[in-house]
Amino acid sequence: MTPVIEFAGVSKWYGPVLGLRDVSLRLAPGITGLLGPNGAGKSTLLKCMTGEVRPSRGEVRLFGRVVPYDDVFRRVGYAPEIETFFEELTAREFVTHLAVLAGYDGAEAARRAEAVLIRVGLAQALDRPLATYSKGMRQRTKLAQAMVHDPELILLDEPMTGLDPLARAQIVTLIQSLGAEGRTVLVSSHILDEVETMTREIVVLYQGQLLAQGNLHAIRDLIDRHPHHIVLTASDPRALGAALARLECVTAVRFDGADRLEVETRAPDACYAAIPRVATETGVKVRSLTSPDDNLSAVFRYLTTGARGAA
Template sequence: MSNAAERIVEPGDQGAAPASSVEEGAPEGELLIDVRGLLKTFRVGFLRRRAVEAVKGVSFGVRRGEIFGFLGPNGAGKTTTIKMLTGLIAPTGGEAYLFGARVPSPEARRKIGFLPENPYVYPYLTPREFVELCGRLSGMRGAALRRRAMEVLDQVKIAYAADRQVRRLSKGMLQRTGLAAALVADPEMLILDEPMSGLDPVGRKEVRDLIFAERDQGRTIFFSTHILSDVEAMCDRVAILREGQVVVSGAIRQLLRGDVLRTEVTLAGASEGLLADLVAKGFATTRRGDVVVVDVEGEARVREALRASLAAGAQVVEVAPRRETLEDLFMRRAL
């Protein structure tokens, strides 16, 4: 794996801001988010004000028209970084730019639709009222605002509850209301903090489809999530945080190893004698109902496992090579 594909930041390297926030080999295009050496230190405690470094020199860039995934375990600094980007809190050091303007920038903020991790909606408002309120805060008025509010509520599949008080909505419905509010002003870029939170599998698919549709209309999507399968399926590039630092960033297709890590051979009718023979040969076996899965490391020994299985009269149901997934990369770099 080349350094052009994967940019790794070792702990303790957060001194000066880097010359570029985008890894070498990244596609060309207008840089809409440019974060360089961003730092955030909180003072915690009542009497003894202890310093806690939540973000330690984070750098990355997001280009126009891409879907960018921002990943990391709980406490890695993702939400803190997003709050600094959106101007909700001030950085301790470093700098960040949105649409070429240094954060905080009211002009840049007008071009952004933001969904926080835990959207708060006044409980006695309805989704329609809340979305229209957010539209008015963005300068929208009159019939155009009312029409647009219903358009985005329909887009996120909650128009049927447009006039139901928010306090009577489920967590997933509340998440959809927040997403509609992020879309109402027709932003150039969406910043979404855990957009799949509280959604069932159907809701997650609908939000994934919505994100693709928004990208196809020319919008740039920056989002954080814990659902790695969604990121692998959706994102062009990612940055992974660990303890407040970016530990790896780049294009997903370049970051993931293409070679086969292991092969799963699924057998039916495997006898206990065959299983004992496979274990003696160093293969891991797992019984799953009526079948047995043999875990073969790499590619070299697959033929050996198949030969032994067929000789013992077992039926080969499936031979499935497993390549590195984003979850493998995440576990390797973020934990």
């Protein structure tokens, strides 16, 4: 099956500045988070897909065809990170205009524009000039114009920037619904929590290079250079800790307060399997078991720290 997005050895230089370095990746339908710190090359990666910038080397394919070609934009919706529009227009006029450019006749474009603006929560402000819009309303308008022509692939560059928590939750729900409809959604962000709430599929860029790609857990499992931490609250942490310390998979045990202990391991799966057995054998009651590492922040920290160390 042809991947929706395919990068083959793509590099991009802006004069002496390196934007992307030999990036090769393939993405299938669903929501994917594009992660990386500021300046990692996220926007350049998206711009390469929309033809805004041309790769200095390599090629980008969307739906199996090398971009840029005009017709691909029938199937692609793009919300750039810029905050400006044709400020003199209303949201309805702006989105209708872009729908007309996507090939719909005036009446159909107007109908679609209204529907999509209502879907993103701008029903009350359809006919207000865009110049009067707040940051949150601008983000919604960008989403609306990206969705108005019902594209299969939606590229969202920092769609949650400047939004309040309530608006963020609404946009996350909206993006999740787009993914659930079977579309391919690529969301760039440097805020890990918001990506984590949307998807477990990630692409991590760092200093223009592809650092990791795939499922969050699978990536975590691949990071065997870094020890994994498991935090337990138990009725007798010292007894449990002493028993766990005898396991081959456990590299260290630390006690934190009266009822907490932290276990360090390089074989998380084996350790997770052993903990219930040891608890039963020692008769210690385990009240909670969490891992501070089993989230995107930790994975990202490990990956980027590793890359920096390697550099």
